[in-house]
Amino acid sequence: MPTPEIRTKDAPPAGRSAGVRIGVWGFALPLLCLALWYLVTGLKLVPPLLVPSPTATFRRLVGLFLHEHLTSDIGATAWRWGCGYILGCLIGVPFGLFIGNSRKVYAASYPTLDFFRSLPVTALFPLFLLLFGIGDSAKIAMAFSAALFVVILNCAYGALQAKETRLRAARVFGASEWQVFRWVVFFEALPQTLSGMRTSLSLCLVVVIVSEMFIGTQLGLGQRVFDAYTVNDTEKLYAVLVLIGLLGYLINRGFVWAETRIVFWTGK
Amino acid sequence: MSDRPLYIEIEHASKAFGEGQKRNVVLRDFSLDVRKGEFLTFFGPNGCGKTTLLNVIVGVESLDEGSVKMNGGTSRPRVGYVFQDYRGYLMPWLTVAENIAFPLRIRGVSKPERMSKVEAVVARFQFRIDLGAYTYALSGGQAQLTSILRALILDPDILIMDEPFSALDYQTNLSLYEKVLQIWEATGVTILLVSHDIDEAIYLGERTVFLTKRPASVAAVLESKLPAQKELTQMGSEAFASMKKQALEIFRREALEKSA
Numbered sequence: 039m040p041t042p043e044i045r046t047k048d049a050p051p052a053g054r055s056a057g058v059r060i061g062v063w064g065f066a067l068p069l070l071c072l073a074l075w076y077l078v079t080g081l082k083l084v085p086p087l088l089v090p091s092p093t094a095t096f097r098r099l100v101g102l103f104l105h106e107h108l109t110s111d112i113g114a115t116a117w118r119w120g121c122g123y124i125l126g127c128l129i130g131v132p133f134g135l136f137i138g139n140s141r142k143v144y145a146a147s148y149p150t151l152d153f154f155r156s157l158p159v160t161a162l163f164p165l166f167l168l169l170f171g172i173g174d175s176a177k178i179a180m181a182f183s184a185a186l187f188v189v190i191l192n193c194a195y196g197a198l199q200a201k202e203t204r205l206r207a208a209r210v211f212g213a214s215e216w217q218v219f220r221w222v223v224f225f226e227a228l229p230q231t232l233s234g235m236r237t238s239l240s241l242c243l244v245v246v247i248v249s250e251m252f253i254g255t256q257l258g259l260g261q262r263v264f265d266a267y268t269v270n271d272t273e274k275l276y277a278v279l280v281l282i283g284l285l286g287y288l289i290n291r292g293f294v295w296a297e298t299r300i301v302f303w304t305g306k
Numbered sequence: 307m308s309d310r311p312l313y314i315e316i317e318h319a320s321k322a323f324g325e326g327q328k329r330n331v332v333l334r335d336f337s338l339d340v341r342k343g344e345f346l347t348f349f350g351p352n353g354c355g356k357t358t359l360l361n362v363i364v365g366v367e368s369l370d371e372g373s374v375k376m377n378g379g380t381s382r383p384r385v386g387y388v389f390q391d392y393r394g395y396l397m398p399w400l401t402v403a404e405n406i407a408f409p410l411r412i413r414g415v416s417k418p419e420r421m422s423k424v425e426a427v428v429a430r431f432q433f434r435i436d437l438g439a440y441t442y443a444l445s446g447g448q449a450q451l452t453s454i455l456r457a458l459i460l461d462p463d464i465l466i467m468d469e470p471f472s473a474l475d476y477q478t479n480l481s482l483y484e485k486v487l488q489i490w491e492a493t494g495v496t497i498l499l500v501s502h503d504i505d506e507a508i509y510l511g512e513r514t515v516f517l518t519k520r521p522a523s524v525a526a527v528l529e530s531k532l533p534a535q536k537e538l539t540q541m542g543s544e545a546f547a548s549m550k551k552q553a554l555e556i557f558r559r560e561a562l563e564k565s566a
Contacts, residue, residue, distance in 0.1 A: 303442055
């Protein structure tokens with residue numbers, strides 16, 4: 039008899055790494071790092087100009103919120119991040135699914151897409167500056183292009199991997215190609231689509247921060263990092279870095295939380 | 307049986323895939339008549355072209371030579387399909403009820419109407435199945451039952467079952483045999499069932515068609531000697547034993563000796 043259980047080769051479900059529940063153990067290493075940070079700075083093993091103490095860093099972070107309008111910087115960064123990301127997904131998802139829906143279209147467009155994906159967006163600063171000037175639009179456009187190709191490639195791959203059997207099931211019951219696409223390919227691609235959207239969410243933040251640092255702006259977390267660096271204010275530098283890290287982490291966790299509920303059937 | 311009208315007439319059907327060196331003849335001069343409401347089983351060696359034959363019958367695949375006539379060529383029958391790999395053919399993101407209703411959804415039936423039809427079909431055959439469950443949570447037997455109900459939801463004229471029981475355990479199979487026979491008796495649907503299991507093929511079928519190795523043609527047709535009212539205990543009867551002996555002879559002649 040053949041094996042009764044037929045499993046798909048899906049990526050590990052979101053929120054777990056290769057089937058391992060993270061749980062409380064996930065807190066152990068961050069706590070250890072924090073302890074090490076205290077130890078290194080407490081024992082003055084490194085000069086405070088290079089690594090300020092955690093206490094000083096967190097006090098500075100609170101100070102940035104209270105006296106230096108850090109919320110406005112967060113707002114400005116979030117605006118660029120959100121605009122670029124959402125635009126990238128709105129265009130990338132349908133486009134990617136369309137490409138992956140046909141093997142021929144996929145084969146024809148893969149090398150081009152892979153080329154653009156491999157091109158570091160940050161290396162295109164001059165081009166974006168020429169095209170969009172030094173305002174928000176250049177930064178949004180960079181975040182957009184960073185998200186776009188990752189989303190397209192993931193969606194296309196997800197659609198391409200749609201189980202042949204499910205497509206056939208829909209076809210023998212008389213589904214049109216559009217119905218097959220809407221009711222089978224879309225859902226078959228959804229886990230990979232969301233995985234691409236999650237990857238590009240983090241990537242977009244990186245690109246926005248870097249673009250703020252290099253193009254320059256009035257408000258923005260990247261500008262704050264750059265300002266702190268130019269005046270050797272390492273406490274501020276660390277405070278903003280910790281904030282960016284936490285921000286990225288929390289948004290990612292939120293995404294994973296939603297993802298496991300949307301594609302509840304994966305890995306089952 | 308001969309009082310039932312002819313329903314499917316396959317005449318001298320031939321089909322090949324590929325060109326030149328890679329040309330692969332799958333069906334050669336295949337002829338078979340099926341009567342309306344008949345329960346026909348197919349038994350043959352692996353990869354002999356059974357799936358192609360089924361695809362030709364439902365019209366998914368066209369023939370190179372010969373013809374398939376349905377219902378005297380008057381109308382296209384509605385076909386319900388049950389596959390072996392039930393997990394691969396069910397949609398894991400849909401509930402059991404929505405999986406069963408999938409063919410209705412394709413036809414633009416509204417959700418309330420779909421759900422009432424699903425409840426009606428489940429009630430009609432007195433199946434016990436959790437309509438709100440997702441298919442990944444079902445046992446193999448329940449998942450295959452979901453596929454069978456999905457195939458029945460359009461009230462088909464022909465029910466095609468492509469090795470529906472091959473991936474399930476023996477106990478589940480026995481209970482599904484009874485359900486399939488019950489469906490057949492209640493609806494009068496024409497059933498074409500491909501099987502890998504000789505007992506299953508001769509127990510279920512009114513006739514069992516033995517296929518040759520690829521390219522497939524009809525090696526022999528075995529008429530059932532079992533009573534019309536089937537019971538599982540008949541698998542131990544003398545009539546069953548003599549049919550099985552005949553079947554094994556046919557199979558040895560076709561599959562073993564001809565390859566020697």
